[in-house]
Amino acid sequence: MPRMTQATASIRKRHGTTMSVVGPDHPAADAGKTLDVRDLNHTYSVNGKTTQALQDIAFNVSAGRFISIVGPSGCGKSSLLMMLAGLLTPSEGRIAVGGRPLVKPDPTRVGVVFQDASLFPWLTARRNVEFPLFLRGVAKAVRREKAEEALALVGLERFADSLPHELSGGMKQRVSIARGLVQDPPILLMDEPFAALDEQTRITMGDELLRIWEKARKTIVFVTHGLSEAIYLSDEVLVLSGRPGRILDRVAIDLPRPRSLDMMAQPRFADLREAIWHMIKA
Amino acid sequence: MAYDQSVTHVPRGSGASVGISLETKARICRYAIIAAVIVAWEIVPQLGLVPRLFLPSLSSTLAMLMAHSGDFAVQMLVTLQEVGMALVFACGFGILFGLWVGSTLTVRKALLPVVSALFAVPLVVLYPLFTAWFGIGSASKVVFASVYGLLPTVLGTAAGAQTIDRQLTQAARSMGATRLQQILWVTLPASVPTVLASFRLGGALVIVGVVVAEMMMSSAGIGFLLSKYRTQLNSSGVFAAIILILALAIGFDLAVQAIERRWTGGVRNKAARRPADAP
Numbered sequence: 001m002p003r004m005t006q007a008t009a010s011i012r013k014r015h016g017t018t019m020s021v022v023g024p025d026h027p028a029a030d031a032g033k034t035l036d037v038r039d040l041n042h043t044y045s046v047n048g049k050t051t052q053a054l055q056d057i058a059f060n061v062s063a064g065r066f067i068s069i070v071g072p073s074g075c076g077k078s079s080l081l082m083m084l085a086g087l088l089t090p091s092e093g094r095i096a097v098g099g100r101p102l103v104k105p106d107p108t109r110v111g112v113v114f115q116d117a118s119l120f121p122w123l124t125a126r127r128n129v130e131f132p133l134f135l136r137g138v139a140k141a142v143r144r145e146k147a148e149e150a151l152a153l154v155g156l157e158r159f160a161d162s163l164p165h166e167l168s169g170g171m172k173q174r175v176s177i178a179r180g181l182v183q184d185p186p187i188l189l190m191d192e193p194f195a196a197l198d199e200q201t202r203i204t205m206g207d208e209l210l211r212i213w214e215k216a217r218k219t220i221v222f223v224t225h226g227l228s229e230a231i232y233l234s235d236e237v238l239v240l241s242g243r244p245g246r247i248l249d250r251v252a253i254d255l256p257r258p259r260s261l262d263m264m265a266q267p268r269f270a271d272l273r274e275a276i277w278h279m280i281k282a
Numbered sequence: 283m284a285y286d287q288s289v290t291h292v293p294r295g296s297g298a299s300v301g302i303s304l305e306t307k308a309r310i311c312r313y314a315i316i317a318a319v320i321v322a323w324e325i326v327p328q329l330g331l332v333p334r335l336f337l338p339s340l341s342s343t344l345a346m347l348m349a350h351s352g353d354f355a356v357q358m359l360v361t362l363q364e365v366g367m368a369l370v371f372a373c374g375f376g377i378l379f380g381l382w383v384g385s386t387l388t389v390r391k392a393l394l395p396v397v398s399a400l401f402a403v404p405l406v407v408l409y410p411l412f413t414a415w416f417g418i419g420s421a422s423k424v425v426f427a428s429v430y431g432l433l434p435t436v437l438g439t440a441a442g443a444q445t446i447d448r449q450l451t452q453a454a455r456s457m458g459a460t461r462l463q464q465i466l467w468v469t470l471p472a473s474v475p476t477v478l479a480s481f482r483l484g485g486a487l488v489i490v491g492v493v494v495a496e497m498m499m500s501s502a503g504i505g506f507l508l509s510k511y512r513t514q515l516n517s518s519g520v521f522a523a524i525i526l527i528l529a530l531a532i533g534f535d536l537a538v539q540a541i542e543r544r545w546t547g548g549v550r551n552k553a554a555r556r557p558a559d560a561p
Contacts, residue, residue, distance in 0.1 A: 085456050107457045118453040122471045132457035135467075179457075 035061040035084065035187055035219065040093030042079060052244040053079055057093070059238060059247060061219055063186070066210075068222045068230035071240030072280055077223045080245070081191050084221060085112045097187060107132050111180035113190040117172040119164040125151065125175045126160040129182050136183075150178035153212060170201040177212065187219045194229070202226075203261065206233055210259060231272050232259055239279050248279045338518040343525065346518035354507070358526055361492060361504040364423045365530070368488045371424070372431030373481050378465075380439025380480070385451070385469045394440060401433045406494065413499050423500065427491030435484030442476025443469050474545055482538045489531050504530075 040057040043050055053076040061067050069077045082088040084095060086105040095102050097109045105112075119128045129147040138146075151157050154174040164172055173193055180188050194202040206229060213220055224230050230237045231253055239248040253272060255263055263269055320340060326332050327339040334342075347354060383389050383397075409426055416422035446469060454468045470477065496505025504523055511519030 087452060087456055105456045105458050112453070112456040114449060114453055114456075116449060118447075118449045120450060120468070120471070122474075131454075131467075135454075135457055135459050135463055183457075 034063055034098060035221065036094075036096040036099075037084070038094045038096075040080075040083070040090050040095070042076065042083070042090045042092070044091075054090070055244040055246045057245070057247060059250065061187075061221065064217055064219055065235045066213055066220045066222065066233060067236045067238060068224055068234040069238045069240060070224060070227060070230045070276065070280070071245060072242045073225060075240045075242050076245035077240055078191055080240075081112075081189050081221065081223045084187075085110055085189050087112075107136075107183045107185060109185050109187065111183060111185040111188045113173070113176050113180045113188065113193045115192045115195055117164070117169075117176040117193075119172055119175055119179075121164050124161050124163055125156060125167065125178075128164070128175055129178045132179065132183050146182055147178070150182040151175070153181065153215065154178045155208070168201075169197050170205050173197065173205060174208065177209070181212075181216055181218070185218075187221065190220065190222045192224055193222075195225070202229070207259075209233065214258075227273050227276055228264060228269075231255070231269060231276070232264065237272075237276060239276055241280075251276060335515065335517050338521055343518045343521040346516075347522040347525065350519075350522075354504070354522065354526060357502060357504045357507045358530075360420065360502045361496065361530070364420050364427065364492045364496075364503065365489055365534075367420075367424045368427035368431060368492060369485055371428035372488050373435050373484050376432045376435030376484055377439050377470075377477055377481065380436040381443045381465050381469050381473070381477075383436065384440035384443025384473075385446075385465060390440065390444065394437075397433060397436055397440075401437060405430050405491075409495055409498055412495075418499050418501055420502075423492050423495040423503070426495045427488045430491035431484040431488035434487060435480045438480025438483060439473065439477050442473035442480070445476075446472040475542075478538060478542050478545070482535065485534050485538065486531060489527075489534060493527055 037060065038058050040054060041052070042054040043052045045051070057080065069080065071077045079088060083090050084102070086095075086102050089103070097106075100109075102109065119125075120131065123131065126144070126147050129150050130143045133143040133146060148157060148160065151160055154177050156171060156174055156178065159167060159171060159175075164175070167175065176193070177188075177190075180190075194205050197205060209220075210233060222230070222233060234253050237251045237253060239251060240246065241248050251272065255266075255268060255272075323337070323340040327334050327337050327342075338346075383393055405426070408429075409422075412422045412426045416425055450468050450472055451464050454464050459468070492503070493505040493508075496503035497509045500506045504526055508520055508523035508527070511517075511523060
């Protein structure tokens with residue numbers, strides 16, 4: 001426990017200094033799209049037993065990149081994503097989005113897509129997408145227009161009035177992506193968004209996501225346990241070790257874009273997959 | 283893309299019906315029981331099987347109700363007002379408080395055991411205190427019935443709020459929802475079935491609270507009337523008051539059921555309404 005308080009103090013100190021050095025109006029043109037994680041450590045205690053979940057995590061993502069985080073289950077990759085979303089406070093370390101520290105959820109800077117879509121079952125697809133705007137008190141007409149735009153982007157404009165239980169798993173996840181995009185955050189975090197889908201839908205959704213990503217020009221951080229999925233989608237794959245999660249390597253994926261399914265059969269794809277698999281297994 | 287759009291399942295009709303459905307049989311049975319009770323109520327006292335003091339016939343009870351309809355109406359109105367006010371306090375406050383308690387871990391741990399313990403206390407014994415504090419007019423009834431209906435509403439709602447999908451509140455949090463916004467727009471709609479169930483239970487207890495309080499110490503209300511007729515040994519008067527109280531309780535229950543149906547029915551109707559151009 002004393003360790004935790006110390007950590008909190010150190011976060012405060014860091015934030016204090018960051019605020020004074022890099023003000024809210026950082027001059028860098030595309031700074032809004034950069035994600036910067038430094039000296040991040042996370043420990044938690046259950047019943048007095050302290051466990052280190054993440055250790056010395058430091059990385060940055062430049063604007064418009066698609067990066068994936070992979071690692072064995074329980075390595076803390078989902079926790080890391082929740083920290084990037086401002087939903088979980090790390091014991092130690094600093095997370096900055098667009099040069100400004102992120103200490104609480106801020107949907108104008110970071111949008112989140114959850115594993116099980118997490119749509120509100122009593123709201124239609126459109127109202128689900130409108131929800132973050134509604135929370136911020138955006139006028140109804142504007143809300144509607146933006147929600148329709150976002151639904152059109154994910155190809156679901158015809159299903160705006162459907163309730164979540166009328167939609168298939170893939171469609172729900174697309175509504176969830178639209179909801180993440182509707183406030184136009186520069187960064188979209190995705191926590192194993194396709195894990196619950198069947199193989200065929202997952203592949204379709206991957207292509208769909210790449211199409212949306214290219215059109216919306218977002219930075220995407222994608223957590224997955226599927227190595228093929230990570231390689232197929234990303235510019236770069238961040239490989240975490242088992243608990244405590246440390247960054248083993250950042251693997252640049254040099255496959256050309258646009259990606260196509262037959263790339264999965266290419267030797268380069270197999271090599272990358274093999275290399276990452278060995279890292280995780282070791 | 284075309285692949286996963288075709289998987290919207292639409293419920294068909296309520297299944298093939300061969301002969302009379304179970305639902306219809308149950309309904310016939312239900313009406314038969316009610317009819318039998320009504321007939322027995324009329325015939326048994328008429329035949330002299332039960333003294334009329336213990337059970338006046340249905341017709342004499344209804345005649346009593348008609349003869350004094352003005353008085354019954356005035357007293358019923360008093361009771362209705364008290365029930366209405368107590369419902370607002372007990373259920374309105376009880377639901378909001380229950381949602382807050384249920385969705386906040388520390389508050390839940392601190393307060394829920396206290397509320398549960400209070401629930402076990404027979405609050406009726408406190409009623410004389412309430413009359414001392416608030417007089418024997420409407421105020422003491424409203425306060426007593428509010429407290430009486432509050433606890434089960436809080437407990438039921440808290441239990442409902444506690445079991446909602448945590449992913450939903452987390453999603454709302456990621457969209458920057460404040461604590462109040464989470465409770466109003468996520469926890470409340472997500473726990474509607476339990477909220478309505480506890481409203482039904484709390485409301486029934488509010489009616490019990492008002493009537494019991496009126497019967498014990500008061501100057502008006504349907505419970506007061508019942509008590510008065512009892513001391514006068516006017517059985518048909520007592521039964522007429524009982525009929526009105528039953529009507530009040532059943533009316534409330536039907537109203538809540540209608541709200542419940544509207545909520546779930548709304549969801550079901552939308553499910554049946556397939557998007558026009560879906561495959």
